[in-house]
Amino acid sequence: MRLEYAPAPESRDVVEIKPSYGLFINGEFVEGGGTPFKTVNPADEQALAEVACADEADVDRAVQAARKAFGVWSALPGAERAKYLFRIARIIQERARELAVLETLDNGKPIRESRDVDLPLVAAHFFYYAGWADKLEYAGFGPAPRPLGVAGQVIPWNFPLLMLAWKIAPALACGNTVVLKPAETTPLTALAFADICVQAGLPAGVVNIVTGAGETGAAVVNHADVNKVAFTGSTEVGRLIARSLAGTGKKLTLELGGKAANIVFEDAPLDQAVEGIVNGIFFNQGHVCCAGSRLLVQESIRDELLDALKRRLGTLRLGDPLDKNTDIGAINSAAQLAKIRELADAGEREGAERWSPACAIPERGYWFPPTVFTGVAQSHRIAREEIFGPVLSVLTFRTPAEAVEKANNTPYGLSAGVWTEKGSRILWLADRLRAGVVWANTFNRFDPASPFGGYKESGYGREGGRHGLEAYLDV
Structure with a gap:
């Protein structure tokens, strides 16, 4: 027998979506040089907001901001970096309902999943890597592992905020700074995270978020002053990235497709x-x-x-x-x-x-x-x-x-x-x-302490756990 339930909608009132959003560079929201685009609610095809598009000059400004901030951020004791990560994790918990609704509006996934799976895992990843920030010399990667520098990160649209956490949390814990490009169809929670960085008092330039389509992502990946590239997305794009970075000396991790x-x-x-x-x-x-x-x-x-x-x-x-x-x-x-x-x-x-x-x-x-x-x-x-x-x-x-x-x-x-x-x-x-x-005897179970990654055309490198630190350290 199938039970019929009356609708139980989550309120949209917990989220204030601005008419337009800029790029987040050096701790501030700024205009982009590219043609702005609209992000759409896939459940009703209605536009949610207009979003700035970063061109090569904007990406260059973001990388320069990250490079400048790297000297200060990497010099902080691990325990001090951990305080910022803990603060970000707590703010995410405090704003979890708002972020879950925003994710569902922009992505289309059920609110039960955004609320009960995505957001708890997002906070958990920041808490977990905050705990590692002052213990890197005990992670098994040598007595004095050093951060790489500026990390260029490109994330997909299926788990927008969770993939951001997978990328940013270990990078910051290890002392790197970040330029992140979210998917063009789901930029809103990444831009909300930029606001969280401001709220947490994170030093300007440590995290920069540039929105746009594939051209913006390519500009991030191929920028000469990016030391590490992390990409999650399709195998086809992963191949292009691996080919473009061959011989550059940049460290690369790819988390690509699957057919489990x-x-x-x-x-x-x-x-x-x-x-x-x-x-x-x-x-x-x-x-x-x-x-x-x-x-x-x-x-x-x-x-x-x-x-x-x-x-x-x-x-x-x-x-x-x-x-x-x-x-x-x-x-x-x-x-x-x-x-x-x-x-x-x-x-x-x-x-x-x-x-x-x-x-x-x-x-x-x-x-x-x-x-x-x-x-x-x-x-x-x-x-x-x-x-x-x-x-x-x-x-x-x-x-x-x-x-x-x-x-x-x-x-x-x-x-x-x-x-x-x-x-x-x-x-x-x-x-x-x-x-x-x-x-x-289970499936799709995730934990920040457990490494995740693949073989063959599913990419290489691991995210999560102690293994996830290695990609952001010079060992």
């Missing part, structure tokens, strides 16, 4: 596995680089598992992201929606069987229903290409060795999940799966 296998054995707790499958691929509309987009189910329980999965999908609610009852929010942009549709149509053309639960699609905004494909072959595009949407491809296996072979048959290597009651089997698979993160 979620492997379910016949002895797995079925209801728990179904919840893990749903969380693995439909969390954040599937806009997750480590999403469990390939379900590998043992042949003997295929039908039983699919029946249970379809029943569970029938209870998901798609709609207003600000409604606290919503499970599936809006796709982030028209361009991303077009990509999801194109790949889903390719799945049907290649012979896979498509299924979605009955759900009403709002008339305005960018929406795509949770979708399951069965009869998928390893050669199908939906089994090989990253869709970055709420689309699950189902394949079967008979033996653990076959599961490993199919799971590793991908150009990516970011994450995987294993569902079984046998601990020895979990360890056996984890040792053989070519994935940076392997979850056991």
